[in-house]
Structure formats: structure tokens, C-alpha cells
Amino acid sequence: MKGRKYMNEVLALLRKRYGKRLRTSLDHSNEWQLLVATMLSAQAQDRQVNKVTKRLFSKYNDIEDFASLKPQQLYPYIGSIGLYRGKARNIVNTAKILKRDFKLKIPRTIAGLTTLPGVGRKTANVVISNAFGINEGIAIDTHCITVANRLGVANTKDPKKIEQGLMKITDKKDWGDLTHLFIALGRDTCTARKKYCESCILRHICPSSDAR
């Protein structure tokens, strides 16, 4: 398995290529909206989520707004998103819990966030990294799974195991950026369906490259 020196080189090259895009592509204007958008993005495309949250957030803006709703009131807004009924229930229940037990504040730890309904480790990582700049873990999505395996820094599809492996061979300060960089590469060059190695900035060091 590849180590820290290799990962530092990978990250330096990816920063050169994608340096200006190191933020979530989910639109939001406060921490709560980022949490909602991330919950909606499970098994959905960010583009689709942004389309529905534009309308949703213009009507309901903050935790108090959502805590006063019934889940069904979200259906007209998020009905085009997969699993929307369950997501609506989790979002409204999360808002109620944040109002009742957390003084309307979003927890700043993975442990705190994952006590909320429908909030898994990946969502928690995205929120604390993007909203608070805290690197406690590494958010692993499907792009990260593909890229990490092709780069030889993972040998499993299990996000938790990939996260633990990457945390051992990367500096903590890089954890937030790593997610964005792997997603960027996975979207345009190292896609699940096809790898475009001839135009990849990592082609000379990647063990899966077709263009060495």
C-alpha cells in the first residue's frame, strides 16, 4: 500500500490542477442549510439538490423554520430527490432536536452530529469541514472510493476503512481538501465508468494508469 510521501505528491499535483475549487458544490448560506443540503445529497447529484434547495431555502431559511414543519410540507419542494420522504422526516426531526437540545446550534463534532436522525459519518465530515473548517475525519463518497482504489491507497469499497487508511497516510490539515480533490478528479478524469489517464495529472505516478 502506498504511503505518506506518495499521498503528499498526489495532493500537490491535484492542488495544481484543481486548486481553486476546494469547496462543496452544494449551495448554502448558513450551517443549517449545508446540513440539509448534505442530507438531501445522499444518493442524489449535487446539481439536483441545488435545484430543489434554491426554492426550499427561499421559503424556509433556518432551524426554527424547519422545526415548525410537518415532513409532508417539504414534499412539494424535495419530491424529485430520491428517498425524499425519509429525508423530509429526518430533516424536520433534526431541526426539532437542535431546537430542543442544542440551543439551535449545529454540533461541531462527528460524535455530536451523528446523534441526529439521518446524519451519518460522511454527512458529519462534510458539515464540520465545510461549515467550521474542522478536520476530524475524511468524507468519503463514491468518487473518493473509485479514485482511492485506482491510486492504490485503498483496496476496499468500504468508506469507513478507506477513511481510516487515508487518515494514516495524510496530514490532518489536508483531510478537508482531500475529499474535494478526489471528487474533482472523479468527476472529470477518473470517473467510475471510464478513466481518462492520458489527460490525468497523476498519470506518471498512478499504478492504474494506462498512459505511463
Ligand code: SF4
Ligand atoms: S491515471 Fe488514470 S487511473 Fe490513475 S487517477 Fe488518473 S485517470 Fe485515474
